[in-house]
Amino acid sequence: MSFQIPTGDDLVDFLKDFTGSSNDAEIKQCIYLAELSMRNIELPALRSDPYATENIGVANSLGQVPIPADMNKPILFFNQNGSTPSQSGPWIVYDRIGDRDIITQSMIAQLYLSPVNVPMVIRGKFSEVYNMYQFLPWIGEGALINLYYYKAWPLLFSPIDDIIVSATGTVGTIAGAGPWTAQITGMTATTGLTAGSIITATAGTGSLGTGGVYTVTSTTSTTVNFTATGGTIPTAGTVTNIALLENTGRKVQTNAVLQTWSEGYVYASLKEYYIKRHNTEDAQIYDARYKDAWNIVEDQNNLGKWSGGHTRLTSVWQPRQYRQYNIK
Numbered sequence: 001m002s003f004q005i006p007t008g009d010d011l012v013d014f015l016k017d018f019t020g021s022s023n024d025a026e027i028k029q030c031i032y033l034a035e036l037s038m039r040n041i042e043l044p045a046l047r048s049d050p051y052a053t054e055n056i057g058v059a060n061s062l063g064q065v066p067i068p069a070d071m072n073k074p075i076l077f078f079n080q081n082g083s084t085p086s087q088s089g090p091w092i093v094y095d096r097i098g099d100r101d102i103i104t105q106s107m108i109a110q111l112y113l114s115p116v117n118v119p120m121v122i123r124g125k126f127s128e129v130y131n132m133y134q135f136l137p138w139i140g141e142g143a144l145i146n147l148y149y150y151k152a153w154p155l156l157f158s159p160i161d162d163i164i165v166s167a168t169g170t171v172g173t174i175a176g177a178g179p180w181t182a183q184i185t186g187m188t189a190t191t192g193l194t195a196g197s198i199i200t201a202t203a204g205t206g207s208l209g210t211g212g213v214y215t216v217t218s219t220t221s222t223t224v225n226f227t228a229t230g231g232t233i234p235t236a237g238t239v240t241n242i243a244l245l246e247n248t249g250r251k252v253q254t255n256a257v258l259q260t261w262s263e264g265y266v267y268a269s270l271k272e273y274y275i276k277r278h279n280t281e282d283a284q285i286y287d288a289r290y291k292d293a294w295n296i297v298e299d300q301n302n303l304g305k306w307s308g309g310h311t312r313l314t315s316v317w318q319p320r321q322y323r324q325y326n327i328k
Contacts, residue, residue: 002235005262007211007253014207015269027269028157030276034268035155038257041302042073042150043262045256050078050148050149054217057133059143065131069196070215072152077126077133080146093147094126094145102127102134110136136140152200153255154213154245157316163244165193169224170238171206180209181217187242198245199226211253214245230254264294 005011008031015027015183035246048055048068057065072179079092097105102125125136139145166187174182184201199217201208208214212231224242231253258265267290274283 001196004259009253011258011265015273019273020061030272031269032155032157033272034265037067037268038264041257041258041261041297043260043297045260046150046153047075047149049150055147057145057147059139059145061190063139064134065145067128067131067133068147070151071149073150075150076148077145078272079143090125091121092159093121094124097125099127102129104108105136106134109136154259156255156258162216163192164241165189165191165244166242168238169201169242170239171234171236173206173236174234179227180233181225181227181232183237184224184226184242185222187224190221190224193224193246194217196198199242200245201239201242204238204240206239207235208239209234264290267293
């Protein structure tokens, strides 16, 4: 799009030209502060695909599903008929409640008998307990829960040094058509890498790709499976200096927020720049523009256009109370 600022480096150049600054480090600090103020923005580009395999949670023996590493905010969870998805129903669509409520209601869940006159879509509840999601009605081990949520997004700039995890490694066969998946083998260590970690590596005969985001999906003591999103396709072969990307300078060159909401980056960064320069008048101008840009996004969410939901106070499927249950 013509109004898009394509990369982090381009954003730095734009802000330097606009402000007259020649200090890259200062501009990057202002961008980082701006990113902190945008962490909870709810944009369509940040929504997960609830039907994608990586966004379908599998219940453990306690009926709990791990919270995804890139979770920012839940939108809607649903269950397509246990461990065997079915288009014929019944489906359960879950509403979010408090963690204390889910624990106390779970204690009396055994009082619920089998529902009678079950509609094709019924309403359940979920909440976060520790690092897991818990559900009512209870779900059995192996049940599949489709997770529709706003994803966290990688920052362009961060004030923390990269951490070298392994000096060497070899990228294996690449699968997919973008995003791509691949494995790095022969690593000296994988300490500090977990699902959701962002990594980088210096290209040798192989590479992770260029211009994309490289996210760990799983690890062993000597291997890392990763997904490459955006940029160029990874290349099979050797790589060096495999690092956990925290970074003093460039973390990633782009992300979904910069791609779809450049005005947020620009206005918030200018606000932080003029605050740092003790220019209250200009800081207030760009703070107002930033808030206007944010409110436009929030207005779309409140209208139910981008939030993935509706604004009704009651369920579209059935009354709030569990009238389909008989209680002893």
